[in-house]
Amino acid sequence: MADTRRPVPQPPPGDDSWQEEYWRRNLRLMVLLLSIWFLVSYVLGILLVEPLNNIVIGGFPLGFWFAQQGSIYVFVLLILVYAVRMDRLDQEFGVDERDEEEDVR
Amino acid sequence: MTPIQFWTFLFILLSFGLYIYIAWRSRVRETSGFYVAGQGIPTVANGAAVAADWMSAASFISMAGLVAFLGYDGAIYLMGWTGGYVLLALLLAPYLRKWGKFTVPEYVGDRYSELVRTMAAGAAIFVSFTYVVGQMRGGGIVFSRFLGLPIPGGVAVAMAIIFTYAVLGGMKGITWTQVAQYSVLIVAYLIPGFAIAQRLTGFPVPQVTFGTLLNELNALSVQFGLPNYTEPFTARPQIDVFLVTLSLMIGTAGLPHVIIRFYTTRTVRGARYSAFWALLFIALLYTTAPAIGVFSKYNLLEGVDGQPIDQLPQWIGNWEATGLVTIAEGIDVIDSVSNNPADGADLTVDNDILVLATPEIAGLPAPIVGLVAAGGLAAAMSTAAGLLLVISSSVSHDVYFRRFKTGASEREQLRVGRIAMGAGVLVAGFFGVNPPGFVAQIVAFAFGLAASSFFPIIVLGIFWKRCNAQGAAAGLLTGLTFTTVYMIGTLYLGWPHVLGISPEGIGAIGALLNFLVTIAVSKMTPPPPAHLREMIESIRYPAARRAVPAAVATGRSDRT
Numbered sequence: 001m002a003d004t005r006r007p008v009p010q011p012p013p014g015d016d017s018w019q020e021e022y023w024r025r026n027l028r029l030m031v032l033l034l035s036i037w038f039l040v041s042y043v044l045g046i047l048l049v050e051p052l053n054n055i056v057i058g059g060f061p062l063g064f065w066f067a068q069q070g071s072i073y074v075f076v077l078l079i080l081v082y083a084v085r086m087d088r089l090d091q092e093f094g095v096d097e098r099d100e101e102e103d104v105r
Numbered sequence: 106m107t108p109i110q111f112w113t114f115l116f117i118l119l120s121f122g123l124y125i126y127i128a129w130r131s132r133v134r135e136t137s138g139f140y141v142a143g144q145g146i147p148t149v150a151n152g153a154a155v156a157a158d159w160m161s162a163a164s165f166i167s168m169a170g171l172v173a174f175l176g177y178d179g180a181i182y183l184m185g186w187t188g189g190y191v192l193l194a195l196l197l198a199p200y201l202r203k204w205g206k207f208t209v210p211e212y213v214g215d216r217y218s219e220l221v222r223t224m225a226a227g228a229a230i231f232v233s234f235t236y237v238v239g240q241m242r243g244g245g246i247v248f249s250r251f252l253g254l255p256i257p258g259g260v261a262v263a264m265a266i267i268f269t270y271a272v273l274g275g276m277k278g279i280t281w282t283q284v285a286q287y288s289v290l291i292v293a294y295l296i297p298g299f300a301i302a303q304r305l306t307g308f309p310v311p312q313v314t315f316g317t318l319l320n321e322l323n324a325l326s327v328q329f330g331l332p333n334y335t336e337p338f339t340a341r342p343q344i345d346v347f348l349v350t351l352s353l354m355i356g357t358a359g360l361p362h363v364i365i366r367f368y369t370t371r372t373v374r375g376a377r378y379s380a381f382w383a384l385l386f387i388a389l390l391y392t393t394a395p396a397i398g399v400f401s402k403y404n405l406l407e408g409v410d411g412q413p414i415d416q417l418p419q420w421i422g423n424w425e426a427t428g429l430v431t432i433a434e435g436i437d438v439i440d441s442v443s444n445n446p447a448d449g450a451d452l453t454v455d456n457d458i459l460v461l462a463t464p465e466i467a468g469l470p471a472p473i474v475g476l477v478a479a480g481g482l483a484a485a486m487s488t489a490a491g492l493l494l495v496i497s498s499s500v501s502h503d504v505y506f507r508r509f510k511t512g513a514s515e516r517e518q519l520r521v522g523r524i525a526m527g528a529g530v531l532v533a534g535f536f537g538v539n540p541p542g543f544v545a546q547i548v549a550f551a552f553g554l555a556a557s558s559f560f561p562i563i564v565l566g567i568f569w570k571r572c573n574a575q576g577a578a579a580g581l582l583t584g585l586t587f588t589t590v591y592m593i594g595t596l597y598l599g600w601p602h603v604l605g606i607s608p609e610g611i612g613a614i615g616a617l618l619n620f621l622v623t624i625a626v627s628k629m630t631p632p633p634p635a636h637l638r639e640m641i642e643s644i645r646y647p648a649a650r651r652a653v654p655a656a657v658a659t660g661r662s663d664r665t
Contacts, residue, residue: 019646022645041350042351046180047347059318059319064180068172068179072184076385076388079384083380087374096374097372
């Protein structure tokens with residue numbers, strides 16, 4: 001998503017509009033990732049499994065492969081992408097926890 | 106003593122010595138260390154602990170066997186028990202970590218009301234009990250096979266061991282023990298997987314190569330009177346596959362012993378990465394499991410194909426003693442194979458033994474057989490310990506000291522918590538001997554109940570400020586009652602499966618009802634007070650906003 005590079009408006013201290021913007025972008029990322037989650041597992045792995053099984057790659061019928069292998073790989077990636085993008089979002093809005101993490105007990 | 110028994114004893118002794126040593130080293134005296142490990146666990150370690158906590162006897166012992174007999178339909182477990190982490194990571198973990206309490210009922214109590222808290226504690230205890238029963242059963246099967254005991258004796262041994270170190274260590278001990286247990290169980294799972302892949306397909310990565318056997322396996326399955334392996338919807342109709350997968354996913358995200366794990370990270374960011382590490386560690390096993398299922402079923406069918414009854418492979422005799430493998434009377438050659446005694450097939454193999462027997466079926470050397478047994482025990486024990494902790498914290502922290510005796514000393518709280526754990530072990534042991542289903546089935550019920558009770562009200566509590574206590578109480582009660590009634594009705598009272606929906610799949614409908622009722626009742630009753638709306642606002646941001654955004658600053662530490 002190219003829009004993360006656009007300059008974020010820096011409101012004066014005390015203005016709460018950054019909160020709405022932060023939350024809106026968090027929700028948008030979430031909805032995007034959850035759509036992919038639904039697509040690989042429920043659409044490709046279950047709803048369309050029969051037509052996809054006509055395609056065979058490396059011995060695997062494709063629908064079968066999504067249901068038993070592919071979807072799991074995608075799940076791992078989705079969580080990684082979420083964590084990395086939220087890191088960036090937190091930094092951009094100055095709500096990251098750098099100080100706390102450096103506080104080594 | 107046979108070589109298999111020798112190696113099994115050796116690995117079990119070594120691994121349990123290690124766990125108990127770790128638990129002893131990190132034993133605790135304060136309640137916060139007992140319940141959430143003082144929030145000082147590094148992210149990767151926490152991920153490994155989540156993985157061990159999460160991957161139970163059902164994942165390790167039962168799942169590949171179930172997949173082997175379900176074929177494509179086994180995907181309900183593979184996707185259902187991994188996809189929930191996406192929901193957990195995106196919808197729950199960071200926000201609950203920011204809230205920062207000990208237990209799930211505690212969050213619900215703060216967000217809604219004491220009534221909802223008590224109901225949630227009741228549901229947490231119930232769900233964890235159902236789940237811990239599966240672990241007792243799994244541990245019991247391992248001890249029974251390798252100590253030569255009947256199943257009740259095996260369960261008794263499992264009970265004694267779980268009790269010893271869950272009570273001793275609390276969360277901190279459990280977390281570090283679970284890191285060790287994860288290492289043992291994943292090594293024990295991957296080594297035979299890679300060895301068999303090498304032997305059968307000539308390339309040691311099971312995830313890549315099991316496809317090459319699918320055609321032959323399809324043919325063999327049909328020959329032995331089993332459904333075509335890759336054919337979808339042979340065991341369950343499509344709608345049920347969809348709903349069971351959804352129930353397991355939502356249930357995963359709602360399981361109290363998994364959620365509580367994300368309280369033990371130091372930061373919100375740590376909670377997000379913990380979820381990533383956890384699923385990565387889990388995926389190692391979950392992508393290997395379908396391969397093991399294919400390999401062992403292929404070996405099994407190939408091994409008995411056309412053999413006279415007195416020349417069957419050695420493993421069949423080894424496992425007949427447990428009563429989990431049976432051969433029909435008066436036959437000469439095995440013509441049919443099933444996992445269900447009711448089918449009256451020539452050879453009946455219980456799902457639950459397939460992983461444990463895989464190295465024997467494939468003819469791998471005795472040390473690997475022993476290692477797999479130690480891995481199965483690690484999986485059962487680590488999950489049982491985490492569950493007992495939830496039972497103990499719910500009983501002592503959320504019910505006893507809230508409802509009956511407020512202001513008790515730390516010592517007393519710990520003592521009641523430990524007594525609750527002991528009682529939990531005993532009751533779970535009883536049901537472990539007299540189980541109401543297969544290990545993975547029992548566990549699936551726990552998920553249905555978790556899905557229909559916790560997940561909707563926790564998610565709405567974070568994402569919808571208008572959601573109030575009346576709505577949550579009504580929603581939780583509706584979801585839980587509906588799901589329980591359908592499960593009991595279809596399992597024990599002979600009700601038909603409405604639209605083909607099995608008791609394992611009903612949790613998704615229960616969750617949907619919970620959502621709808623919570624929203625409707627919240628709309629009809631007054632909004633929650635202003636201070637609650639501020640609290641919800643505050644959990645949405647990991648930290649207070651700094652004057653200078655960190656994007657400008659440099660040298661950010663990126664360790665995870």
